[in-house]
Amino acid sequence: MPIITASILAGRTADQKRALIRELAEGAQRALGVREEQVRVIITEVPPEHWGVGTKSKADLEGQA
Numbered sequence: 001m002p003i004i005t006a007s008i009l010a011g012r013t014a015d016q017k018r019a020l021i022r023e024l025a026e027g028a029q030r031a032l033g034v035r036e037e038q039v040r041v042i043i044t045e046v047p048p049e050h051w052g053v054g055t056k057s058k059a060d061l062e063g064q065a
Contacts, residue, residue, distance in 0.1 A: 002028045003040045009058060010045040017043055 004024050012020075025039040048059035 001038045001040065002032055002034060003042065004028060005042045005044065007044045007046055009051055010047050012045075 006020060006024065008017075008020070020043065021041045024041050025036060028034060028039045029036060048062060048064055049057050051058040053061055
């Protein structure tokens with residue numbers, strides 16, 4: 001049973017997250033030859049202040065800190 005984890009910045013819509021889950025699961029089905037019900041997708045949303053880009057947080061880069 002494939003388990004796919006994706007870490008994304010917080011703030012995406014429910015529709016975007018549904019689309020990501022669908023695309024990842026369909027890709028696993030094609031690449032691995034597994035059935036849909038065997039695939040698990042876990043999305044972890046990370047706040048911008050916890051996401052580093054080089055030496056700065058994403059929040060700092062976007063002026064949100």
